Amino acid sequence: MHGENAPPSWARLPGARCRAVEHLTKLEGLKEFEFLDGLDEEFFQALAIAAAVLEIGGGTALYREGEPSGAVYFLHEGRAKLYRSSGGRGPGKERDQILGVAGDGAVIGLPSALEGRPQSQGATALTDCVLYAVFRDDLVELMGRFPDASLRLARTLAARNRELEDLVGDLVFHSAPQRVARMLLNLATEEGRVTKKGVVFEPSLSRQEMAEATGISREALSRALSRLAHEGILDLGGRAITVLKPAELRART
Amino acid sequence: MHGENAPPSWARLPGARCRAVEHLTKLEGLKEFEFLDGLDEEFFQALAIAAAVLEIGGGTALYREGEPSGAVYFLHEGRAKLYRSSGGRGPGKERDQILGVAGDGAVIGLPSALEGRPQSQGATALTDCVLYAVFRDDLVELMGRFPDASLRLARTLAARNRELEDLVGDLVFHSAPQRVARMLLNLATEEGRVTKKGVVFEPSLSRQEMAEATGISREALSRALSRLAHEGILDLGGRAITVLKPAELRART
DNA sequence: AACGGGTTTTGATCTGGATCACACGCCGCC
DNA sequence: GGCGGCGTGTGATCCAGATCAAAACCCGTT
Numbered sequence: 402m403h404g405e406n407a408p409p410s411w412a413r414l415p416g417a418r419c420r421a422v423e424h425l426t427k428l429e430g431l432k433e434f435e436f437l438d439g440l441d442e443e444f445f446q447a448l449a450i451a452a453a454v455l456e457i458g459g460g461t462a463l464y465r466e467g468e469p470s471g472a473v474y475f476l477h478e479g480r481a482k483l484y485r486s487s488g489g490r491g492p493g494k495e496r497d498q499i500l501g502v503a504g505d506g507a508v509i510g511l512p513s514a515l516e517g518r519p520q521s522q523g524a525t526a527l528t529d530c531v532l533y534a535v536f537r538d539d540l541v542e543l544m545g546r547f548p549d550a551s552l553r554l555a556r557t558l559a560a561r562n563r564e565l566e567d568l569v570g571d572l573v574f575h576s577a578p579q580r581v582a583r584m585l586l587n588l589a590t591e592e593g594r595v596t597k598k599g600v601v602f603e604p605s606l607s608r609q610e611m612a613e614a615t616g617i618s619r620e621a622l623s624r625a626l627s628r629l630a631h632e633g634i635l636d637l638g639g640r641a642i643t644v645l646k647p648a649e650l651r652a653r654t
Numbered sequence: 655m656h657g658e659n660a661p662p663s664w665a666r667l668p669g670a671r672c673r674a675v676e677h678l679t680k681l682e683g684l685k686e687f688e689f690l691d692g693l694d695e696e697f698f699q700a701l702a703i704a705a706a707v708l709e710i711g712g713g714t715a716l717y718r719e720g721e722p723s724g725a726v727y728f729l730h731e732g733r734a735k736l737y738r739s740s741g742g743r744g745p746g747k748e749r750d751q752i753l754g755v756a757g758d759g760a761v762i763g764l765p766s767a768l769e770g771r772p773q774s775q776g777a778t779a780l781t782d783c784v785l786y787a788v789f790r791d792d793l794v795e796l797m798g799r800f801p802d803a804s805l806r807l808a809r810t811l812a813a814r815n816r817e818l819e820d821l822v823g824d825l826v827f828h829s830a831p832q833r834v835a836r837m838l839l840n841l842a843t844e845e846g847r848v849t850k851k852g853v854v855f856e857p858s859l860s861r862q863e864m865a866e867a868t869g870i871s872r873e874a875l876s877r878a879l880s881r882l883a884h885e886g887i888l889d890l891g892g893r894a895i896t897v898l899k900p901a902e903l904r905a906r907t
Numbered sequence: 908a909a910c911g912g913g914t915t916t917t918g919a920t921c922t923g924g925a926t927c928a929c930a931c932g933c934c935g936c937c
Numbered sequence: 938g939g940c941g942g943c944g945t946g947t948g949a950t951c952c953a954g955a956t957c958a959a960a961a962c963c964c965g966t967t
Binding site: 860861862872873876877879880 | 944945946947
Binding site for chain 2: 485487488496498500511512513515516518521522541544545546547548549551552554555556558559560561562563565566567568569570572573574616
């Protein structure tokens with residue numbers, strides 16, 4: 402049942418053309434997941450046995466919408482986007498909507514794994530990522546054995562639920578410029594470092610992806626950004642974005 | 655910790671001006687929840703001890719957005735809407751978005767209860783409802799004691815996750831008429847009975863609420879409906895709606 | 908430096924659906 | 938019966954944002 406019984410089985414990991422795969426021996430990485438904090442040593446042991454380390458490069462798909470869900474991924478390092486594609490009649494005009502961006506410490510693919518249904522979403526690495534993969538069955542078995550861990554996982558699902566509700570609210574209640582402002586603030590807090598000029602960051606999302614995260618067209622996003630730049634709220638130097646007036650930006654929400 | 659230790663404490667149930675509250679003695683009701691099917695007898699015993707039966711009339715708020723989350727509700731009978739309100743500057747112009755309609759067998763308020771945060775959504779009974787309420791702490795304790803049940807609950811959260819993703823996709827990818835068609839199909843399958851004329855149902859949602867569920871204005875919904883009626887796809891006789899051509903309606907998706 | 912592909916910007920036009928305004932029907936109540 | 942009040946239908950207008958089209962830019966290659 403555990404990974405160790407089927408060493409080469411990581412090839413089954415769907416869609417992951419990964420740079421390196423190996424079994425996890427040290428527990429340090431796992432203990433960094435905040436939502437697992439304080440759980441039994443025994444649990445970490447068991448999790449480590451079931452987990453494989455997996456590195457994928459930026460731009461690589463972790464899994465795609467509709468694929469059978471094989472495993473859960475604990476994102477140890479890097480950032481990944483979760484998205485849905487429109488049923489898009491005919492290729493060339495299908496659109497994507499980004500459902501969220503996962504950073505260090507996130508769990509990816511949990512809902513579909515628990516349901517045992519095909520992936521309801523796609524996941525693609527934005528930057529190089531290091532993840533711990535755990536097979537569906539192993540996860541379920543672990544959850545049965547460690548109720549506390551089960552509860553923690555349920556809590557991450559609950560949190561994800563809230564985030565999705567937030568997204569719906571955002572899409573329905575706020576205008577495009579407002580959503581752009583929010584998206585920028587999110588990126589700034591997650592990826593930015595504070596300088597005396599303001600908060601600087603090199604977005605892990607392309608303009609196209611920012612548009613998909615915001616739920617608007619690429620053109621509309623572009624306009625919104627340059628407008629904010631004209632108003633002196635942003636600086637769009639090169640590949641970096643500087644939020645010159647965070648307060649102003651927040652006011653646009 | 656259990657309900658029995660604090661008999662009159664149901665008054666703490668937030669926002670529930672309920673017709674009747676009593677402790678649950680028989681287990682039959684609980685066993686009807688599909689997602690709990692096959693769990694230990696012992697679990698149902700424990701759940702019954704922790705649960706209170708609660709009846710509320712149609713239109714009554716079960717809880718409101720922002721309230722502290724006190725309990726989880728197992729919806730035994732009736733239908734309830736889950737919704738979010740816009741932060742709406744100034745009363746009179748705040749809008750609602752319906753996140754979903756819960757029917758028999760659903761669990762309500764689980765995410766916020768697990769997170770131990772304020773309600774991220776409001777819940778209001780659409781019809782008279784019978785529910786089983788379980789306090790947050792009791793639920794958590796139960797989940798620790800019965801890992802299997804914990805897993806089942808996690809699965810309902812996962813399912814809810816998928817539904818929310820569906821909602822996002824619907825809002826972003828589909829046009830208003832398409833969304834109306836989908837909403838009608840949903841209502842028809844959940845609330846309709848098949849006659850030779852077609853599928854007939856008296857919607858539990860008002861036009862206003864249908865609009866909120868669809869993410870469009872009341873006027874737009876109204877227009878969409880009468881258009882479908884003109885085209886002979888719907889019949890809007892009195893308070894009932896008849897889907898005359900389900901296939902046609904499905905094609906509009 | 909010239910080329911070529913992809914991504915981003917900018918500009919011009921079009922349109923779906925919001926919004927506003929008002930008429931209507933339905934009910935309960937005085 | 939008449940009289941509000943609320944949930945609806947319908948028409949007329951407007952505008953945010955999509956879409957279409959075409960430059961400008963960015964980078965790696967030759």
